[in-house]
Amino acid sequence: MLNYTLYKQHTLIVGSGSAGLNAAVQLQANGIKDIAILSEGFNMGTSINTGSDKQTYYKIGLYGQDKDSPENHAHSLWDGGSMHGDIALIEASLSARAFLNLVNLGVKFPQDAYGQFVGYKTDHDPLQRATSFGPYTSREMCRVLIDEVKRRNIKSFEKRIAISLITTNDNGNKRASGIIAINTEKSPEQAIEVFMAENIVFAVGGPAGIYKTSVYPLMQTGAIGLALQKGAMAQSLPESQFGAGSTKFRWNVSGTYMQVIPKIISTATDGVSDVQEFLLPYFKNAGAMNSAIFLKGYQWPFDTRKMIDGSSLIDILIFIETAIKGRRVFMDFRHNSTNFDFDELSDEAYAYLKKSNAFQTLPIERLRKMNPDAITLYEDHNIHLVAEPLEIDICSQHNNGGLATNIWWESKNIKHLFPIGEACGSHGVYRPGGAALNAGQVAGYRIADFISNCYDKNTLDETTFIDATLKELKSIETILDIGKKSKTTWQIERETFQNRMSTYGSHLRNIDKLKQAIQSAWQQYERFNQESNQWQTVIEMAEVMRNQQLCLSHCIYLEAILFQLESGVGSRGSAMVQIENGKELHPKLGKDWYFQEQNTDFINKILETTYNDIDRQTKNNWIERRKIPKSDAWFETAWADYRNGKIFDV
Ligand SMILES: Cc1cc2nc3c(=O)[nH]c(=O)nc-3n(C[C@H](O)[C@H](O)[C@H](O)COP(=O)(O)OP(=O)(O)OC[C@H]3O[C@@H](n4cnc5c(N)ncnc54)[C@H](O)[C@@H]3O)c2cc1C
Incomplete structure (x- = not known):
């Protein structure tokens, strides 16, 4: 059996991008003291390594005669299609709070002489809600948040690669209870670390590592596959x-x-x-x-x-x-x-x-x-x-989909797991530019409120946790053992699934080609489980384990895309569906470029995807999206609901 070091934390934040960092700050501000951040490093991930010409942060209108309100703002998010209305309202309602927190921490978003935050219009934005620090908005957000994390003495475990999400049974419900990680600064024999935690905030970013042709920074790979493997429900996976x-x-x-x-x-x-x-x-x-x-x-x-x-x-x-x-x-x-x-x-x-x-x-x-x-x-x-x-x-560049959550950003089907940031699939088909950064910040407030009010105790049974951990370690050991004799490298295998994903699961989609690609994808995943990949160093050991979840992720993403195509959704968002008898794209482009038009009925539906690792089956299902709730509360009753914690009933 693999040796391991055990750590215990009340709440473990996995990932230190802009979303994970703010979650840590807000958890501590809400009185959850025993927290730690586990990540590949504060200099890793998308937020601190990316940007654009004018990287955009989408906030509620705060300028001059802006006629904005949480409901107006929510409509701009919801109008993109396939987004839940209550989540849209929350992302709008907490927008000012999240934005001003960044300002107070030191992000110099442009103000005029009167202290107003002037905005501009971004894509899918009817007003001028967008703002920017310049090319490096998200990097600056990370910088001020890292300073705040340090000022608050929040514990961190850097140079760790999470390789497994541990789940246990809690009165018939699946719950998250820990993480297995590789400490890349140790020898392979001493590298395995187990983190037992009451709550896991899952801020691992987007699935960058499944694509070949990508503008995600090389420092981001993503780890949504760890949660998918444990059956965490995802939504809107095809929307990137x-x-x-x-x-x-x-x-x-x-x-x-x-x-x-x-x-x-x-x-x-x-x-x-x-x-x-x-x-x-x-x-x-x-x-x-x-x-x-x-x-x-x-x-x-x-x-x-x-x-x-x-x-x-x-x-x-x-x-x-x-x-x-x-x-x-x-x-x-x-x-x-x-x-x-x-x-x-x-x-x-x-x-x-x-x-x-x-x-x-x-x-x-x-x-x-x-x-x-x-x-x-x-x-x-x-x-x-x-x-x-x-x-x-x-x-x-970005996955609008990701893991499915309730309105407190708790996974829809795994208790005590809180997917936030790009790992959470809150957006729909279209989102205003900059809404991703806003959503990641907002989630930090929601999980901090919920955890401090509802999940602040220690309820995990250690014996049950250790049993689940040992089982998990056994299967990791098997993969690592067979890897020693494997004929293939993690680099070759990764390139294979990245090429497949960029060719068949990107912006051009074709049902017949996709079916073939899915067959090859599952064959590759099976092969991984039979033959694994070669490794010697601790870094290679971590990359082999990473391949497992990345390879699985690409299978599940492709399955979700195929289901969407077979449902007849047609071309929408950033994905064109090629079809023989479709609409002509351009007279000079041949029939191969005929495309299927969008079936707008699906704007009011959301695709949910769940994978079962026992029978290796992926289930896809359309649900009706929830509407934007009416904001008609009466102060006295709302106050009572707030004081007695009724707002946390979900
Ligand atoms: C080129 C580009 C331009 C963009 N422009 C905009 C824009 O203008 N506006 C906007 O709103 N959005 C934009 N986005 C999207 C936005 O930047 C990201 O969605 C956002 O930064 C993600 O933040 P995050 O905290 O969720 O994840 P990340 O910042 O990616 O952080 C993920 C964290 O998880 C860690 N991690 C991942 N896997 C593991 C593992 N196995 N073990 C341990 N740690 C792990 C990483 O190291 C990192 O710390 C852009 C994205 C790109 C690529």
């Missing part, structure tokens, strides 16, 4: 965001990168020969093409509503060059496209550039004028936009 990103250094090429209208070219695989302006033949003229490129600035994610004569045609055309023709695509800021002419731009693009005083001759000059930091950012990563073109592709 995809869009254009640079690949040498992973970064969204949204905002000014597109608004300065660089020349977009493709080349042969050497990156220099056979240069083609491949977009041009698909547009009426250069003006229409350049106006569409401009629009990609604030219509960043690939959006199936904007494919025909819209800016999302560009994503399709880039994909055809890279994934289908095997060519490479670049944005060249040193040149305008052939026949570029400001006077031929759409009114919208022309007016924007005029207002921004950005009529300089070359894209790089316009970029320097409008957003010089955008150039420096790449220079910091040894890419010089003045001297070289920037390679791009269509990448996965």
Whole structure:
């Protein structure tokens, strides 16, 4: 049996992104003292390693005559489709509190001379609720939250990779009771650590590690598979965001990168020969093409509503060059496209550039004028936009789906498990840009309120916990033992499922190809359980175990996508469904590009997905989404409900 070190915590927060960090702070502020953060490291994950041209935080309107309210705000979230109304109302109601907490901790969101927080309009936002610290909003959020975690002396276990979620039976209900992790600073013999905890806050971020073509930072892999393996219910798994990103250094090429209208070219695989302006033949003229490129600035994610004569045609055309023709695509800021002419731009693009005083001759000059930091950012990563073109592709960026929770962010079917941040699937088909960061912060308040009021005692039975742990350790030991004789490496296996996911489970979906992909996916998972992967060092040991949950995750995601396609949902969000007798995408693109239109009935439904590890079956099921609750409380009765804890009845 594997040796292990045992730790006990009342509440363990797994993950130290912006969501996990705030959860820790709020738990302690609510009196839960015995807490700890377990993560790969404070410098790991998406939040602290990513951003974009103007990384957006979506908050309730706080400026001038903004006619905003929690219900208005909730509608903007809910209108994206397939989002529960009560969750939307909560994300709206706690938005101001979460935002102002970040301000008070030191994030310098822009204010005017009167202390008002001025906003701008982001995608799927009818008002001007968005704000930004600049390219690194989420990194700055992490920085101030890490300072606060340290100021509060909250315990942390860094350099740990969680490899198993321990669940036990509690009066017939499944509950979370601990985590098994690998301490990557120890020798393999001493690396296993077991954390027993009354509550697990699961802030492990998005499933970055299942994709090959991705703009998630390399420092994020994700661990939703640990919860899926234990049967935690997920929702909206097929709803992800995809869009254009640079690949040498992973970064969204949204905002000014597109608004300065660089020349977009493709080349042969050497990156220099056979240069083609491949977009041009698909547009009426250069003006229409350049106006569409401009629009990609604030219509960043690939959006199936904007494919025909819209800016999302560009994503399709880039994909055809890279994934289908095997060519490479670049944005060249040193040149305008052939026949570029400001006077031929759409009114919208022309007016924007005029207002921004950005009529300089070359894209790089316009970029320097409008957003010089955008150039420096790449220079910091040894890419010089003045001297070289920037390679791009269509990448996965964010999962709107994730684990399913109730209104206190407790897993729908595993008690004491609290998925928050990107690991939680609270968003629907579309979400306003910036809503992900808001949702992650809001969840911290909810779980802290709930845990401090309802789950503050120690109810775990240690004997039951140790029994479950030993069983879990036995199966980990088996995987590690067979790995010693395995013929395959974790890198080869990971690349295989990442390629499969990026090809069949990304923004282009095809029912027949998906069926084949799912067969191969399960075969790979079976093979993993039979043969495992080679390892020697402690890092390899952790990566092998990580492959298990990542490989399983990609199987479950693909199953959910197939179910959605078979249900006839059609193209929606950031995923186009290819179908023989569908709608023509573009006269110059053949029948392969006919697509199925959206069946809008599904806007009011949510797809729930649960996996059973005993029979290896994935169950998918549509439920009606819950409406936005009416806000008609009377103060005296609401006060009473609050005082006697009735608000926690779920
Ligand atoms: C390029 C890009 C641009 C984006 N722009 C925006 C934007 O403008 N607005 C917006 O709202 N959202 C944006 N997003 C999405 C947003 O940044 C993320 O959803 C958010 O930062 C996720 O925060 P999180 O705390 O949930 O997870 P993360 O920040 O990813 O943190 C996850 C944590 O879990 C840890 N972890 C994972 N697996 C394990 C394991 N097995 N063991 C131990 N620890 C583990 C990680 O190390 C990390 O500490 C963007 C995302 C990308 C990639």
